[in-house]
Amino acid sequence: MNGYPSTGGSGDGGALIIIGASTGGVRVLCSLFEQMPRLHASVLLVQHMPRFIQESFVNSLQKYTSMQVALAKTGDEMEAGTVLLAPAEAHTTLVQNRRVQVSPGAKVNYVCPSIDVAMLSVTSQPGRRVIGVLLTGMGRDGADGMVHLKRTGATTLAQDEASSAVFGMPKEAWKAGGVQQLLPPERIAALLVRAAGSF
Amino acid sequence: MIKIVKPSPVLVVDDMADVHMAVSGILRRAGCTVTCVASGEACLETVRAGFRGLILMDIEMPGLDGWATIRAILEQGLMEGNLVCMLTTRPTPGEEAEGLQEYVLDYLPKPFDSKQLLSVAQWAADSLRAAPGQAPETP
Numbered sequence: 001m002n003g004y005p006s007t008g009g010s011g012d013g014g015a016l017i018i019i020g021a022s023t024g025g026v027r028v029l030c031s032l033f034e035q036m037p038r039l040h041a042s043v044l045l046v047q048h049m050p051r052f053i054q055e056s057f058v059n060s061l062q063k064y065t066s067m068q069v070a071l072a073k074t075g076d077e078m079e080a081g082t083v084l085l086a087p088a089e090a091h092t093t094l095v096q097n098r099r100v101q102v103s104p105g106a107k108v109n110y111v112c113p114s115i116d117v118a119m120l121s122v123t124s125q126p127g128r129r130v131i132g133v134l135l136t137g138m139g140r141d142g143a144d145g146m147v148h149l150k151r152t153g154a155t156t157l158a159q160d161e162a163s164s165a166v167f168g169m170p171k172e173a174w175k176a177g178g179v180q181q182l183l184p185p186e187r188i189a190a191l192l193v194r195a196a197g198s199f
Numbered sequence: 200m201i202k203i204v205k206p207s208p209v210l211v212v213d214d215m216a217d218v219h220m221a222v223s224g225i226l227r228r229a230g231c232t233v234t235c236v237a238s239g240e241a242c243l244e245t246v247r248a249g250f251r252g253l254i255l256m257d258i259e260m261p262g263l264d265g266w267a268t269i270r271a272i273l274e275q276g277l278m279e280g281n282l283v284c285m286l287t288t289r290p291t292p293g294e295e296a297e298g299l300q301e302y303v304l305d306y307l308p309k310p311f312d313s314k315q316l317l318s319v320a321q322w323a324a325d326s327l328r329a330a331p332g333q334a335p336e337t338p
Contacts, residue, residue, distance in 0.1 A: 022300045023285075023292075026326075027318060048301045052279050056329030060322070088301070110298040138292050138300050165306040166292060 014080030015041040015129040015196040016097055018122065020115030020145065022048040022137025024165025026057065028185050029135070033065035033083070035189040041131075041196035042078035043067065044086065044094065046115045048137065051088035058085055076100040081199060086113040093121035097128070109141035115169075119145025122152065130154035131195055133188060134179070137169035146178030155195060156180045157188050201317050206231040207324040208252035212242040212268065213286065214260045218309070222255060222286070225313050226320060239263025243271055251280035253323035255307075258287040266295045269302060278302060280330075282323045286311060 017039070021029060025047050049057060054071060062069040065083065070076075072084035078098050086092035091105045091113050101121075108114035119132055119142065132149035134142045136159050150156045156179050158170035163184040173179050183191070209231045211222050219235035226233050234250065236242050240262055242254065258265040265285060272278050284305040285292070292306065305319050 023303050023306050026304060026322060027315075030322075049304065050278065050282075050301060052330050053282070053326045056326045059329055060325055111300050138296050138303065138306075141300070168292065 013042045013078045013098060017041050017043045017131045018119055019133040020046045020142040021135035022169055024136035030064045032185045032189050035186060036193050037198040038066040038081050039196045039198055040080050042080055043083040045083055046086040046113050046118050048111050054088050072100045072102060074102045091117040093118060097122055097125050109139055111141050115142035116145040120148050122149060124152040129195060132156045134158040134170050134173050136164035136166050138166050139168055140172035142169050143172040143176045143178060146173040147176050150178050158182050160184050201229055203229045203231055203321050203324055205324055205328055207327045209233045210245055210250055210254045211235040213257040225316060229317055231320060239268030242268050246272055246277045253320060254281055254283045255286045256283055258289050269299055284319050
């Protein structure tokens, strides 16, 4: 499938996957994770949502995946086989692609957490596969982040128009030149499995 | 017939009576308690009166449109306990939706796919049931 190697991770965190999603994302995320085994990757998930359902979303998503799903907090390490959800009303960034930092901050692109803020914190790391994924959503959050990830050598995938509830975010990222491939969720899942490998 | 497991209440906000009939028919057969109102103003009154659950919101309505209604719900501090899904003929949200990304969880086009509608209703029910102190369950 497009020449991706069958394993992508190096170091004990495996590959690093950052997924951004907004309107329509919760349904897609459940479907996406249901189609994948326990990836040899650490996943940071930024889904725009109100605070009062974030914990129930963690529990809902856990039903669809054998990866360990949790709400991100400062000091967490990105470990292979885990999915960390950026909490509402704060920005989540990565320090050296590995340690989580959750910080209060003003809205960026009208949202907090911002996908851009999370993606822009990722740095180039030789020998480690980094994959950025941008799913359905309103607005343009994630566009700058995907451009940044692509420049650092990451693989960048976005949800295609036909399968998106709202094509706004993927379209903006595509227009900005930050997307290598526009794909439906089932093909994104297949590529993630192939790129990251599984346990 | 698909049944929603432990459904949450649903509020349909649309100025078209045929949409009320179609949406409420599907959701009631699936076990949901459904309230239909014809305007953003009526939606606000219903939420002020205590409605908490899934709000299926049209965009283009006389008076307050869907986006203005959501902003009014937010400004009045009534969003907690409610999840919003747009149900609209408009293929893309447009600039008026800026700033509402965190509150509009899904966007379904009309004519809608009943499986997608039920999927949203089930997801909302699961999320609201699990959220602490949120929407009461209907049997």
